[in-house]
Amino acid sequence: MDKSNKQYQHTSEVSPNYTVPVNQPSEGMAPDTAAPDASAPDGESKFRDTVKQAPVGMTILRGADFAVEMANEAYLRIVDRTEEELVGKSLFTGLPEVRAYVEPILLNVLHTGIAYHGNEFEVTLRRFGQPQQCYFNFVYQPLFDDDAENASGVMVVAIEVTQQVLSTQALQRSENQFRNLVTQSQFAKAIFKGPELVISIANESMLNIWRRRLDEVVGEKLVDVFPELKGQKFIELLNEVYTTAKIYRENEAVAYVDGPGGLKKHYLDFQYAPIFEMDGGVSGIMASVNDVTDKVTLRQQFAETADRLSLATDGTRLATWDLNIQTREIIHSGRMAVILGYDEDTVLSHAEMRDRLHPEDRHAIVEKAFQAALETGTYYYEARIIHRDQSVHWVRTQGKVIFGEGREPQRMLGTMMDITDRKESELALTTSEGKFRTLADSLPQFVWTADVAGNLNYFNRSMLSYTGHSGAEIERDGWLQLVHPDDREESWRLWIEAIREGGDFVFEHRLQRSNGEYRWYQCRAIPQRSADGTIEMWVGTSLDIHDNRLFIDQLETKVQERTQQLQVANSELIRTNMELAQFAYVASHDLQEPLRKIQTFATRILETENDNLSERGKDYFHRMQASSTRMQQLIIDLLAFSRANVAEKHLESTDLNLVLQNVKDQLSDIIQAENAVIKSDALPVREVIVYQFEQLFMNLIANALKFIGPNGAPVVEIRSGEVAGAAIPLPGADATRHYQYISFTDNGIGFDPQYKDRIFQVFQRLHNRSAYEGTGIGLAICKKIVENHKGLIDAVGKPGIGSTFIIYLPVES
Template sequence: MESAIVRQREIERTLRESVCSFRELYDEAPIGYHELNAEGRITRVNPTELQMIGYTFEEMLGRYVWEFAFDQEASRGAVIAKIARSVALCPFERTVRRKDGTTFPALIKDRLLYNARGDTIGIRSTLQDISERKRTENALRESEERHRTLIKSLPQRLHFKDCQSVFVFVNASLADDLNMRPEDLIGKTDHDLFPKELADKYRADDLRVMHTRQPEMLEETNIVQGRERIVEVVKTPVISDEGDVMGVLGLFTDITDRKQAEAALKESQAWLTTIFEASRDGIVVEENELIVYGNKSFAHLYGYDKAEELIGKPTSIVQTAEDNKRIIEFGRKRLHGEPTPSVYEFKGKQKDGTVIDAEAAVSTFCIADKSYIITSVRNIVERKRVEEKLRIFTARLEQSNRELQDFASVASHDLQEPLRKIQAFGDRLKIGCADSFSTEGRDYLERMQNAAKRMQTLINDLLMFSRVMTKAQPFVPTDLAEIAREVLADLEVRVEETGGRVELGELPTIDADALQMRQLFQNLIGNALKFRRPEASSVVKVRGEIFRPPAGDEVEESSPDEVCQITVKDNGIGFDEKYLDRIFIVFHRLHGRGEYEGTGVGLAVCRKIVERHGGRITAKSTPGEGATFLITLPVKQHKGLGGDE
């Protein structure tokens, strides 16, 4: 009896200890625990869960469990269904609302509680805060999505094949090349997609990479959608943590544009090299005063057989010491953006020490943050000789011009003085002694006076011709209409004598020497009145217009923007155009003195005046139908021309 009592007490003690241990475990568990009755009200809750949601035991006891859920209606339905045993019990996730209104994700596991008869009397649940796990899952999901998006959007073609070369993954770029969807490629092999020869090659490449366990880079040419392209292929074996080969990862990059650019660059380099080597001028590139490139002409210019003999040498090797200092200073200033001459002359030094005259044209360029100076060098020894000859010739020409001016002075004074005496004494003889001369004597006297008169006219015309340049005036805005009216006033008597008329059209204002324009009009209109047909009255038409000359038809090298064309047209005797060049040469005449007066200087003076103004003169004519003289002059004169010198 006593032993039974002792055992009973031992069992009760053990049970009490077990209950205490359970309570300690329940209260100190790292996850939340709570129990519900059959109505869904909370009957027990451990401190961990109270801490999770921020309530006290008293605040939670007796309340419906779904009051603490974020979606109360869903939670209520689930609890009632579980107590009624209408749904299976399984772990689920629920959003729980804390006392302060914030929420957190929780993993809940339920267990039904029964009485002795087997009736459901409640639910015991564990509640685990899975916020950290959710953050990790979301981060992993976002990372996977980013990688998936990156792989899909890669312009490179990407695939993964297993050990049997079956496609397990392909990105959109590769699928687009094959005009298929990525999912349609999964499970296929190269033999399903490509000709056998090409598929066999791809399989051999895969096997080799898997066997060697080393990545390979290949360059291939293939045709995609009818266009040939060059691709760079990188194949890498995929190896598991256990060291087993799982397949091959392939990355295809279309390098067609790069290859074409490389080919174009090589072609451009070949062109440049050909041009540089074919150049008759020496071309040299220098960096930090050292020669880094020179063409054959550069080497030959300085007496070297090959440009390689000069590569890496200082520039002073091909320049005299004095000029080398000056040129180095030019280069330093140029690299710093300071103004320096782009073309200059210097003394070059050849391999044997010979000093030559040379001309350099210099520019700078940068490649990869490095500054270089490129120079085109030309041997100007021959040019210097020609320039010296030209200087001597110019000096002689200036001397000749001075002598011509001296001649003009002599013609103006010394030659005309004897003529005036001949004319004066001839007049005296004619007046005082005419009665004592025989008929033959009077004829001789008349011839002598006529010859003296012609000599006087010839000297005056020569003076006029020489003074076109020696007595020229600066170019100024000149009203040609006013000049023409003044000339008509001077020719009024001759116009009346010939019974002709002169019609003036519009004439513009141009930059010109007014006195020479007056001489030009006077000579041309005077000639038109002189060379008239006996049976017809002279009609002379003068007009001018301004226009822009067509390309390739410039008046002179200065290429004026606008030109003035003056037309002097008559109805006189005309001339055969085969003599066009002769009529503008001094002293050349198409008619004898007995037919028309003159010395043959007038049109030569016109040409000299027009040429001095940077223009040109020509004529159109048919014998018996008159002539038209065309004078083309710049509207605006350039500085340094003619009278502005």
């Protein structure tokens, strides 16, 4: 206990266990605690005997220098002094080290006559030859002589509590360390106190699993915080641990915890451990929990994947396996057992599989590859296995490591294949090198080999004949001398890169012939590897592609020439379009001017010379006016069709309901005259060329008002919606897209469906001009406007029933 925080206080009473040997009671003492009459020799003797035999330290101090009048054995043991060293002398002569601590208190008691007592008072005593930190509970009781007003001395009663204080401090430190251990643990931990399982501590990891804040759980009963645990086994297990004081552990236990979306299924590894008190009783339980839901779910998914893969590979030579690296549990297909020499339905452990490996390959190849896979994530080896009948087979294993948090390897998935046939073939090929050389020399292609460092060491006869060099000369001077100077740098770079990385070498370069001519060759080299995957040599071929290369160069030249021709043609097309635009301008202005004059003069003649003209003459002039009007309309429609072809695509976000209303306002006279009804759904807002869509709506509605059927007043219904491209019965519809449609349905005269394509062509009419006016361009303009918006237009009709025109526009992404 720190000296600055020692505990002591005034007291007006002395503990009933102690009596004061004076003739009158001390100030404030109750009458029943008055000291016995010390003036009587027998009384004083009995008192001193009592003090000496007391189990607590007691001493009597007299005067202002606090001379030790007497000290019992318990007190002498406490301060480690003899009676000769202490009695008859000032207290501070025998115990100088306590003076600074107790003298102020003693003086206060002596002067005021008021008792003091202290609890766990800290003082440093020199005991057993060295200073020791000690703790005492004490009483300083003032002593009064007969009829004296002031105290003449102090009686000290002291009990050493050093061990209790140190034990309490150690227990507190232990408790703090334990709490720090719990709160700082990376694993989820919590402490439940008492049989009611009140939550005392929960670290951050546990709070994350609980999805609660610390202030929401501390001091609360576990079942009050998680009522969903009622009916689950966890509360019963906790009660059992509290009762039996035995640790309980379980892995991958299923628990249901309430969350934002309701009860969620979790898999937990947990341990319940009892917490013991000093007397050995259980005071609480420490719960350690690890949420392994992701791990279990992943393993289940892997198992399902392995089952599906096993089904997919049944009947093939490929076996599949799934290894838990932590537990070495393995799931494998039936083919795996067959490859290792067992029946297909045999279930093997990982250790049993390893036992089938050839002893020479187990450490040198397989275990080495396994350790490398834990670092790189890729598992590969070719090794021998021994069947139970002692026959030797070769297998190739490939796998991939799946890592968890902190890049800790969790699982490994892979395949195994029996490659005995291939290995035997390789062995046969190795032992028949002479045959290989004979075969290579018979080939017209160049065949060559190189060592692991990339140095060429064999060339077939065709290559030596072509170059005019011997094999020794090429080895001595290097093969790069045969390559065209312009190709040497890139050839060398790619060859060194293939040697360094172990990949294939593929390049096209020119090789010099013995007569100095260069020809194009495609060179390819692949590495030959040993059973453990290391490169042992390189085998290369060079194929003459000179004629093909020249042909390709010529073809590229022709393509460039054709491209230039197309560019010229495109420029000519642009110029032609500009001329057409100029023509359209002339048609719009210059050609209409004579027509306006013809109409004007014909009208004036009919007005001024009407009486002088015969009926036939009047008819001629009326026909002339009608023809000029039709020609003017034809020019206007041709101009509109031309503008629809070449118009600039100034798209604006437009509410088509406003476009429709504008068209209805322009046609209001005709609508009123024909007593027509126009019904419409809510139309979409789209990016359109506004004036073109006004013309589109104008033409479609005007047609419906023109071609009126026998069924009374015209009715036009306009509908809008969305449809999948696959459902549109028109060529050019994109089946992968969706389209907005706008349909115009009328109750007019309709048309024969066989003419539905014809009506969208320029100058195509299905009716006599005398019956229905028009130039036959309106629907062609409509089609061109829809195409300008990357859409489609369709027409459906029945004679005498009516027509429907449907516009399909792609949905904007």
